[in-house]
Every structure is written in C-alpha cells, then in structure tokens.
Amino acid sequence: MKRFIGFIQKEFYHIFRDTRSLFILFGMPIAQIMLFGFAITNEINNVDIAILDHAKDATTEEIINKISSSKYFSIKQMITREADIETAFQKGKIKAVLNFEKDFAKNLVVEESAKVQIITDATDPNTANAITNYITSILQNYQQSLNKDIQLDYQIIPQTRMVYNAELKSVFMFVPGVMTIILMLVSAMMTSISITREKELGTMEILLVSPLKPFQVIIGKVVPYIFLSIINAAIIVLLSIFIFKMPVEGSLFLLGAESVLFIITSLALGILISTIAKTQQSAMMISLMGLMLPVILLSGFIFPISSMPTVLQIISNIIPAKWFIIIIKGIMLKGVELTYIWKETLILIGMTVFFIVLSIKKYKIRLE
Amino acid sequence: MKTENVIEVQDLTKAFGDFKAVNAISFEVKKGEIFGFLGANGAGKTTAIKMLIGISHPTSGRAKVVGYDVFTQPESIKKNIGYMSQRFALYDDLTVNENINFFGGIYGLSRVQIREKRKQLIEELGLEDVADKLVGALPLGWKQKLSFSVSLFHDPKIVFLDEPTGGVDPITRRQFWEMIYKAADQGTTIFVTTHYMDEAEYCDRVSIMVEGRIEALDTPKKLKQQFGVDSMNDVFLKLARNIE
Amino acid sequence: MGISLRNIDKSYKNHLAVRDISFEVKPGELFGLIGPDGAGKTTIFRMLTTLLLPDKGQATVAGFDVVKDYKSIRKSVGYMPGRFSLYQDLTVEENLTFFATIFGTTIEENYDLIKDIYEQIEPFKDRRAGKLSGGMKQKLALSCALIHKPKVLFLDEPTTGVDPVSRKEFWDMLKRVQKRGITILVSTPYMDEAALCDRIALIQDGEILDIDTPEAIVNKFPKTIYNVSADNMYKLILTLQNYEHTQSVFPFGEFVHYTDKRDHFEIKTLISHLEYSGLQEVTMSETKANIEDAFMELAKK
Numbered sequence: 001m002k003r004f005i006g007f008i009q010k011e012f013y014h015i016f017r018d019t020r021s022l023f024i025l026f027g028m029p030i031a032q033i034m035l036f037g038f039a040i041t042n043e044i045n046n047v048d049i050a051i052l053d054h055a056k057d058a059t060t061e062e063i064i065n066k067i068s069s070s071k072y073f074s075i076k077q078m079i080t081r082e083a084d085i086e087t088a089f090q091k092g093k094i095k096a097v098l099n100f101e102k103d104f105a106k107n108l109v110v111e112e113s114a115k116v117q118i119i120t121d122a123t124d125p126n127t128a129n130a131i132t133n134y135i136t137s138i139l140q141n142y143q144q145s146l147n148k149d150i151q152l153d154y155q156i157i158p159q160t161r162m163v164y165n166a167e168l169k170s171v172f173m174f175v176p177g178v179m180t181i182i183l184m185l186v187s188a189m190m191t192s193i194s195i196t197r198e199k200e201l202g203t204m205e206i207l208l209v210s211p212l213k214p215f216q217v218i219i220g221k222v223v224p225y226i227f228l229s230i231i232n233a234a235i236i237v238l239l240s241i242f243i244f245k246m247p248v249e250g251s252l253f254l255l256g257a258e259s260v261l262f263i264i265t266s267l268a269l270g271i272l273i274s275t276i277a278k279t280q281q282s283a284m285m286i287s288l289m290g291l292m293l294p295v296i297l298l299s300g301f302i303f304p305i306s307s308m309p310t311v312l313q314i315i316s317n318i319i320p321a322k323w324f325i326i327i328i329k330g331i332m333l334k335g336v337e338l339t340y341i342w343k344e345t346l347i348l349i350g351m352t353v354f355f356i357v358l359s360i361k362k363y364k365i366r367l368e
Numbered sequence: 369m370k371t372e373n374v375i376e377v378q379d380l381t382k383a384f385g386d387f388k389a390v391n392a393i394s395f396e397v398k399k400g401e402i403f404g405f406l407g408a409n410g411a412g413k414t415t416a417i418k419m420l421i422g423i424s425h426p427t428s429g430r431a432k433v434v435g436y437d438v439f440t441q442p443e444s445i446k447k448n449i450g451y452m453s454q455r456f457a458l459y460d461d462l463t464v465n466e467n468i469n470f471f472g473g474i475y476g477l478s479r480v481q482i483r484e485k486r487k488q489l490i491e492e493l494g495l496e497d498v499a500d501k502l503v504g505a506l507p508l509g510w511k512q513k514l515s516f517s518v519s520l521f522h523d524p525k526i527v528f529l530d531e532p533t534g535g536v537d538p539i540t541r542r543q544f545w546e547m548i549y550k551a552a553d554q555g556t557t558i559f560v561t562t563h564y565m566d567e568a569e570y571c572d573r574v575s576i577m578v579e580g581r582i583e584a585l586d587t588p589k590k591l592k593q594q595f596g597v598d599s600m601n602d603v604f605l606k607l608a609r610n611i612e
Numbered sequence: 613m614g615i616s617l618r619n620i621d622k623s624y625k626n627h628l629a630v631r632d633i634s635f636e637v638k639p640g641e642l643f644g645l646i647g648p649d650g651a652g653k654t655t656i657f658r659m660l661t662t663l664l665l666p667d668k669g670q671a672t673v674a675g676f677d678v679v680k681d682y683k684s685i686r687k688s689v690g691y692m693p694g695r696f697s698l699y700q701d702l703t704v705e706e707n708l709t710f711f712a713t714i715f716g717t718t719i720e721e722n723y724d725l726i727k728d729i730y731e732q733i734e735p736f737k738d739r740r741a742g743k744l745s746g747g748m749k750q751k752l753a754l755s756c757a758l759i760h761k762p763k764v765l766f767l768d769e770p771t772t773g774v775d776p777v778s779r780k781e782f783w784d785m786l787k788r789v790q791k792r793g794i795t796i797l798v799s800t801p802y803m804d805e806a807a808l809c810d811r812i813a814l815i816q817d818g819e820i821l822d823i824d825t826p827e828a829i830v831n832k833f834p835k836t837i838y839n840v841s842a843d844n845m846y847k848l849i850l851t852l853q854n855y856e857h858t859q860s861v862f863p864f865g866e867f868v869h870y871t872d873k874r875d876h877f878e879i880k881t882l883i884s885h886l887e888y889s890g891l892q893e894v895t896m897s898e899t900k901a902n903i904e905d906a907f908m909e910l911a912k913k
Binding site: 535 | 651845
C-alpha cells in the first residue's frame, strides 16, 4: 500500500510541476466556459436589418417603429430601390430586408390583405430562421392588434411556452456540453498522455522491472486526475450558477455522482488509448480526433441527434458523452431524479466496465 | 604553406543571466588542421560550437569563421560550413539518393552538380547496391560515413563534427577517421568533438574546456609532455583533478 | 545468484537481433558485455530483465526462469536502462525516495550500500534531476538501482556519452559495489572499460565473438603487434596499406598497430621502406595487443 501511495505522490509532483498541463487542466475549462457563455450565442440581439418601403404610409411607419423599438433588431439602412437589396446583403452588414409593397395601407383596408416580403441572409441558416420567426411574430402581433374587435368563428390560438429554458438562453445548452467535453478531454487525454510519457522517456521500463503490479501503475496514474476532474467539474458548475445564473433544478448530489461516473468512464477510455498509442503525440491526436470531434458533432451538444441521418444516430449511441449530456441536462435543467435517468446511467456504467476490462487485457507487461 | 586561419576566436563569451556557459575563450584554427575540441559534458563545448556555426548569438567577444563574423554574418557562415552530429545526420525514411539530393539542394548545388557528385560519392563509399534503400535500414557505421560525406558535399572550407563516432564499432571508427584524414589532406579543416580519448590523439591540436574556459590547448604530444603522462586520457584526468 | 543464458534467439520484424547466445555470469562477478551499437546488448538486457520474451532458448536470473518466474526476477534485480531513465522533474531526493518506496524499502535501510555514491550528489538533493550534469545523473541512476539491495544489477551502457573522468569514477564505484557480493552485468561500447571486468563477452551483429577474462582474450591474439609512428599519420597509414606484407594496419592513438603477414621479418627493412616513401621520425616497436585489437580481429572473421 505504501508503494501505491508513493506512486501517486510522484504523479501529483509531475502534474503540478508541468505548467503546460496545469494550464490545460484549469485554464482551458474556465476559458471555454467564458467563451461559450458570453461570446457565442444563438440568440438574436441587435441584428442589423434594412427596410425597403414602397408605400411610406402610416401603417408601414407603425410597423417599422415596432420593429426598431424591439431589442432584437436595429434598422441600419433605408433602401430606395429593389436593385439595392443585393448590394446591401453583399456588403455584409445587413442580415435581413423588409420589403413593403406599394400602397400597403390602402391594400390592407380595401382588399383586406397587404404583402410584405422578408428576405434574410441564409448563409447562417439558424440565424436566418430565427430572424424570420421573430419578424413574423412581430407582424402577427401587429395584425392581432388590428383585428382585436373582430372575432373569427374558428380560431386556433397557439400558446407557446418554452419549458425549462423560457428565455431560450443558449448558455443553458452550452454549459452541459462544455462540461462534458472538458471532463472527457481532461480525463481521457491527460491520462493517456501521462502514461505514454513514461513509455517515451523510458521510465516505464523501470516501473515494469519492479514489484509494482500493472494495475497499481494504472490506478496510480488515474487517481490524481479523478481529483482534478472533480474540482474542474465543480468549478464549471459554480461558474454556471453564479455568472450565468443557470439554475440547477435537480439534486447537486446526483449531479456530482453522475459526474464522477462519467469521469471514470473517460479515464478508462484514456487508459485504453494509452495501450494503443506509442508516443505522447499520438495519444494526444487520438484523443482529439477520436474523442473530441465525435463528441462535439455527434453527442447532441450542438446539433440535435434526432435531426441526423439514421446511421449517425446509431453511431452516436456508442459515444459516452451522448448519454452524459442527456443526464446532465436532465438534472440541471429539468430537475429529474435517478428514476428518470437510470437507463442512461446504466449504459455509462456498462461502457466503463467494458473499457476497463479491455484495458486490462491489452495492458502490456512486457515491451513488445 | 598556407597559414590562413579558418576560425579566429577572441574572448568569446555566452552568458545566461549571471552564469557564463562560455567564459572568454580565445583560439585559432588553421586551414587543413584537424582540431579536437574536448571537454566534459556541461563544460560549455556545445554552447561554444553553436556560436561558431551561427545558430547562437554570443554575448560578447569576437569570432570569425571562414572569414565571416559570427555576430553580424551568421547566415553566411551557415552556407559555407559542413555539420554532422551524432544525434541527427540523415533522414531515416528517405533513401540514400534522396538524402543526397535533398542536402545538395539545400546547399544550393545545381541539379547537374548534384548528379555528378552523387555518383562520385556512392562509388567512393561502395554504396551502389543500397543507393535506393532507406537510410534507416543501413548499419550505423555506413550511416555515419554517408553523413560525413554529405556534410562535405558542397565543398565547405571547414566541417564541424559533433561526436561523429559514438557507438560505432572499432573497425568502422577507424575507417571513418581515414576519411577525415583524407579530407584534411585535401585542405578541408576539421573541427571535431569526441569522447574517445584515443581519437584525441589523431588531431593536430587539441583544446580542453573546463567550466566554460579553455584550460589546455596544444598538440597531443606537447600536452602529454606538459602533464607528464602517456595518453590523452590521462591528460584529461589530470586536468579535471587539478581543477577540483 | 548468477545469470545464465542458453541458446537464446531473438528477432524483431524479420531481423535477427541476437542469435544463439549462451553465457554464464557467476554470482558476485563483474561481467562486461562489450560491443558497438546494434550488437544486441540492449536486447539481451531486456530479455534478462523479463521485458522481452526470447524466441528460443532458456535464461535464468538469480535462479528464476525469465519466462515463468518473471515476477520474482522483477522484485529482486536493479536495472539501469540506457539514458539513465530518471524522472527529470523530480528532485534527486524525490527520485531516490520513489524508487525506495516502490520496492518496499526506505532510503535509510540500505543507505550504507549507496553511501559513497550518494554523498557526491547529496549537496544537490533538492535539484531537479533534469538539471544535473551527465556524471551526476549517472550516480543518481546507480543509487536508485541499488537502493533496494538487489541481488543482481543490470547496467545498460551506463557510461555512454559521459566524459572520461566520470567514466573512471563510475567504474571505481562499481568495483566497490561488487565487493558487497552483488552480481553485476554491465554493457559498454568502450573497449578500454572491458579491461576492468572480471570476464567479458565480445558481441557484434547479434553474435558472441568470444567469452573469457580480458587477459585471456588479449593473450589469444594470434599475431605480434607493432607500434609504428611517423611524422604524418595519414601518410603512414596509406603507405602501409599499400605495402605488400601488411596484414592489418589500424590507427591507435599516436601509433599505428601493425601486423605483418609473415611470421618473421626484420623491423629495419620496414622502417627503411617507410623512410624511403618520404616519412620521417619513423619508430617501430613490439607491443601487446589490447581488447580492441582482439575485437577487430575476431569481428573480421
């Protein structure tokens, strides 16, 4: 047992004396959360649009006022000709153009319908969609206010409610995703690098020719990273709660337990990678390419799995991150209890056991 | 007989903060000389050599290599010298021919020149059978001889050899030194470091660095007389003990 | 507590690294494995320390079989692989403590064994191992390999790349360690170190050339060797290479070692020939062969 403690002590020395790995361990998570939280957003805020008003009457003026006074839009340009629309978009500053037809007000009253065209820059489809939706709803609001004295016989009035994330804040989507990535990265990548470093330096040879059993070496390598990852997870959650005001509806204890489970899954993956990789560089590459990328793309972090082709949906099932994101979102945003996420938890446990068994089998007690 | 100096060094110093890795060394190397540059690990040899070959900027002092100033003209120095080190000499995953072509190109030789000299080199070394084999597959001794020849490819006035015979078998080591002798005989100056003390005896003159300073500089014969010993190995030991 | 190898073969990727290796190291012996890079020394070490499995043959260390009882071997040997594998970012003391701990002992327990080695680096005990000079790293690595009082010590090229002063000090330390009854197998490419061993095995290209005491090997040298010197070494070598009676000519420091094809001849005639060719200050005298001469002679076959 003393041997084991001595080994773990050495691992801690390595970690704290290597400024680079310290930076990755602590600096990166904080930087990422800040970046995702503040800079990257899916929401619409102060989007620049242009108006092409052929009518220039009281009605269009009212609509334009409503739009410009909303916090979502800011009217940048008034265009006078159809030909100028293209130029406005090409210059890149305008994201949408509203085109009111001639005699807008007159048509509305006389023919009971008037046309307005919404043209959006769809080079970013998500934003374009959001813009169109927002403008449409502003128009519908206005329309309703015009019609408030009229009752239609059959009305379907949708009442929308965004459950769990009423303001559609993208932060709430990103935090679970970023937490997953960071835990996975830190645990898997750092562990695999730490083990392959011993191989590269030649000290692994000495460790092998000693009474230390292989599992002691592996567990010894992993224990410091468990502690550090837990601290990381705690920092991320605290940042989310206090800076981004993200609520944690569910039990913090459950959150902690599931996080520890996921950390162990990632560590087991890291060990598996280290049995394949011969150098630190290839360990890093495998971790980044083989883990990060699929996690970002296929875990449901940014792109919803359900919109993906079936093949990818099936593949996404073998990515541990996918299940963890479901679990975290469940606990943080929906406040569910274990009874709702037991299936995902079980899958994670199964994956962990699988990776560990595989690593033990592949761990070489000799050099070839 | 030409006594042109290929290297001139005066009070050359390299300091890292307060620590002087190379402390005001001075010496000259004549054309065609085989000059042995010895010293323990950490004595400052490698730092000194890096300055002479133009890849490290000195802190103070003066030095000229093949007529170019190490402070102001390091790029010209690099173009006019050859260099071979134990740690890296050739690319293991390129063939013999490809390596020669590559290094010839780096030193600015024309295609015609490269082709001519390549043929010559391969014939001289007897590498016809392995010219299209990967260098990594060659035995160490052949690799060392090949990289020495490649370092001379562009006919530099001086070639710097950093422990060129480390780990090589005794026969190949001597064949290597025959190649060095031949090159020196033809006018190329040789600047060599080594840990084999018997190789120190092959040099025309030898300098020994201890803790950043040159503590001995003379022909092997005179050094042995000076310290009253029979071999360069004993000169080295005596020098180290005197300092301690 | 000795070592034995019998008919050991080992290949890497279709390349035969060592072939039919057999030798014994008696308990308490200081045995040298002498040969250049690529000879197979490290491969042999790795098989004996149970890091590689031989393709053919048997080997035992301290009475344990390298295949079946590898765990016992790993508990009782000290191993210093090439490049002094130490933890660069741990201090001298931390390195030593670590190795003591994983072998289930403490620095104090066997301190007397490493005392005279460690004393030399003790003033630097808080310095990171990466910042030590080559000679000091050597001493630290040796201390770490000895700290658990191993029965057998394996040192793979411990003096490579280190200056002559440190090399000499290292061998002095080894002799003192040997006096404690520890069996030592050491490899080196430096032929002059061979003379310091009890017995040596000369190895090249995976095959053993000879095994014996250094004196016996040197005495076996079949021909008489002459030291020849002149004012111009290169010219001397060329002249002798072109001489009809030359069997071998090799530079050796300030002299050339020369052997003649004939069994008897007059030194004077050779000296005249050399002077006639333009060499001056020619001297020639009989000398004793050394290990390197023997190695080159055996390697030629």
